[in-house]
Amino acid sequence: MRRCRFRRAGARRRCGTVDVGDDHVFFPQWTGIPDDAGGFFHMRSGSPAGLDMRGWTCADPVHLDGDWWACGMG
Numbered sequence: 001m002r003r004c005r006f007r008r009a010g011a012r013r014r015c016g017t018v019d020v021g022d023d024h025v026f027f028p029q030w031t032g033i034p035d036d037a038g039g040f041f042h043m044r045s046g047s048p049a050g051l052d053m054r055g056w057t058c059a060d061p062v063h064l065d066g067d068w069w070a071c072g073m074g
Helices: none
Strands: 013-015 018-020 024-031 037-043 062-065 068-071
Touching: none
Parallel strands: none
Antiparallel strands: 013 018, 018 024, 024 037, 037 068, 062 068
């Protein structure tokens, strides 16, 4: 298992195909070329609305269950 290590507080980092932030993990299910993505968020602090999905802002996220959300999947 590969671990993400942060070089500074508050840094966002890609860990393979997963984007890790301070309070969320983004699991992209599709990626556009040259940018944009849609997928699932694991958020303990609420909705991911307004977060970056590799160039596209999450709008109208769908709450799935517990801490899981979908955005850009429609």
